[in-house]
Amino acid sequence: MTVRYYISSADLTAEKFATAIRNHWHVENKLHWRLDVVMNEDDCKIRRGNAAELFSGIRHIAINI
Numbered sequence: 001m002t003v004r005y006y007i008s009s010a011d012l013t014a015e016k017f018a019t020a021i022r023n024h025w026h027v028e029n030k031l032h033w034r035l036d037v038v039m040n041e042d043d044c045k046i047r048r049g050n051a052a053e054l055f056s057g058i059r060h061i062a063i064n065i
Helices: 014-038 051-064
Strands: none
8 A cells, every 4th residue: 555645725625635636646547557558658668869758659649549
């Protein structure tokens, strides 16, 4: 289990704050799961110049099509 701490000036109840955090991470994890599992991004061996950044951009475009 991972413990994370959040600081905010938002006037939210603990329940609404927890919901906002879960929703944020749901969106993040959904995107990165697709990149890793569907596009196999973690196993990419491209390391030359800015090719890794370019391929990352292409993968993001492909997911959004």
